[in-house]
Amino acid sequence: MSTDATTISTNDHTSFLDYQGKYKGIRGWIFSTDHKRIGILYLIGLLSFFAVGVTFGFLIRLELLTPGKTIVDPQTYNSFFTLHGVIMIFLFVIPGLPAVFGNFFLPIMIGAKDVAFPRINLLSWWLYIIGGILVIVSILLPGGPADTGWTFYIPYSVRTTTNVIFTGLAAFILGFSSILTGLNFVTTIHRLRAPGMDWFKMPLFSWALYATAWIQILATPIIGITLLLIVVERVFGVGLFDPALGGDPILYQHLFWIYSHPAVYIMIVPAMGVVTEIIPVFARRTIFGYKFIAFSSIAIALLGSLVWAHHMFTAGMSSTAQYVFSLLTFLVAIPSAIKVFNWTATLYKGSIQLDPPMLFALAFIFLFSIGGLTGIVQGALSVDIHLTDTSFIVAHFHYVMFGGTGFGIFAALHYWLPKMFGRMYNMKVAKVGFWFFFVGFNTLYFPLFVMGWLGMPRRYYDYLPEYTIYHQISTVGSWILITGLIIIYYNLIKSLRSGERITARNIWGGETLEWQIETPPIHENFHEIPTIRTGFYEYKMNDEVVEKEEVK
Amino acid sequence: MEKHDSTAEHKEHGYGIYILVWLGLLALTGVTVAVAGINFGGITVATALLVASVKSFLVLKIFMHLGAEQKTFKIFVLVALSFIIISFVLLFSDYSFI
């Protein structure tokens, strides 16, 4: 594409927030094809659905405060953990970083004006909202919300009279949204990098998004068809998984996990990308092992696609399958470990600034390591037989998904929100919020490891008295965690309305292109598409690095 | 990268090559129907899949112009196919063994 197409008026300093295009007012947002506005629209949806998911989590923990009934009956409890899972996974963690920060910053980081397909980007958001609404509707319609667990295992998902069809269709639509985002990002990275922005000069967040996008494209359709088959089975009685009709329920589990395992890499790889961006900035160092980190993202995507049946070790598979998947599961830990080593090496002899983004990033490394190591433990067949379907597993995946991706999302928020809106939040309050969040998190989830080891099953409404103390510690932990979340939400939202306005381009001393453009960015990001003549993380626009301008 | 020539000349095929490929596809269809009649057991399945793969390759290369596209597209197709094949093989580790 010719470079004249990319030069726009150099006198335009209007921020994208104030830009007046074809539509005015709110229609200028919900019909906007500006990747930055779409990113913010996703952010609103994300934080809203997260709050709903947290509420269900709160209710689950409240019910588990005492053995037997505490606040609700077992049927309702089953719906609670189903909705908690569906909302958190499909509406928060999977879209999460790519949809908000990928959309907002990927084009800027590679020197582009927008993504490859801006209108499809808008469609992705609309599908996300429609999917979310369908989930909410499924709660309210007669039949009640699904009670199958987010895994929709056959045969129960076909037999239950709850609104599985709605929830299944919602997940299908959300999957489509995810596919379109992935497709957009792959094309964007291949086609829209600025002149001189070679593959090995791209920021590592872009590499992470690229690897993630491929998983989104290849794996998501499998759950699409699987959910469709549940709907078809419920409506037409086709019976492809029904043993009475010759079907194999284990085959359902295979199909389900062929997507849902790679899905967890859709969740974690972008978060690792965020951490890779933040650590060097707040250690005042260059990232250690650029190529290793880039390739490890690809390796995780690859290997992560080969391990799905480790969710099925006790389901009734052949021994061969068990051995094969156990071995592959151990392998996938290697590229993740490489990243942890590289982050640590980056911190070594660095000048550590413990600003809020860095606190969240460091917490990520700590929590993800615990989560990851406990994952390897489950990869061992003999141990997994003991631990499967206990709260050990629940603790493990919350450490990686919430301690990992969750903290990654909050790290990204604290890092990039000032850039996106030109408003600074209160750093002291942010740190208070962080500590409540971190302490609450560990208090909530660590007892689950111990309890699971001692035999407490997951998804159980009732439990033996010997587990009570662990449940109580955990529930109190949930209250501390939620306090932290409320402080963080309050702090960030308040900053958007009345936080100190900043126009400084580079408040953290970052080296990627977003820190060299206006705060907030102008409509087309750049006055002129830059030409990159230096190495990675040495990007200069107009041959001048924009230095850090601190905000007091 | 060839980003600059996004509107550049697209390799044009003559009408003839398409007709030739079409005839080839029809012939292969004939082959696969004929073979199906002869019961070679497992080999019949393998032959059917082989013929289908050859037909698909022709459609991909000529009708879909994959042969004329950048190397990137060909790598993409290989990645997608590998994902399917490897998943398939791993899936069968559960069904072909006790």
Add this chain to the structure above:
Amino acid sequence: MNAQEQAAVHVHRDDVGARMGMWLFLFTELLLFGGLFFLYSVYRFVNQEQFHIAAKELNTLIGTFNTIILLTSSLTMALSIAAIQRNNKSLSVFFQALTILLAFGFLINKYFEWSIKFHHGVFPGSEILLNKPKGEILFFGLYYVMTGLHGLHVIIGVVLIAIMTRLTIKGVINKDSYVKLESAGLYWHLVDIIWIFLFPLFYLIT
């Protein structure tokens, strides 16, 4: 027009990128059907005899005929692009219309096939089907789901091509700008490829 308005008028165009996007979308379609092919493979592996028996109830002639129809429609689609490349608008429109016609032929055949089956009481949930051995029930379950989903994609393809035909007539698709037609063509060829695999797996295992 001031500079900003002038710049806004220049629309970013990237044909290679457009095709790249469509290819990536095709992969998702391939994998959507891929999941069903996985199911088919496992169930056939476990129920070989019964799949054999069940397949006898399908009409190989109609299946072959449909295969020829779809292969020919791929030809006409490819020819429509070759035509527009040579600035032959009416020929391109002709070939696109022919593609749509052939697609309808395919769908009509499918409709008759399904009707005959329904008439014989062989459909999901029917008594006759439920009384058959499990392998046969699975075969027909897969038959309806896979050919049904495929048929849905044929219909989507028809709509897409019809839109392209209209755009060609209006001149929006022309010698210098035909990537939309190419993308529709890619979609259509994938629909053909899926059938290329469905055909032997359902009709030729006797």
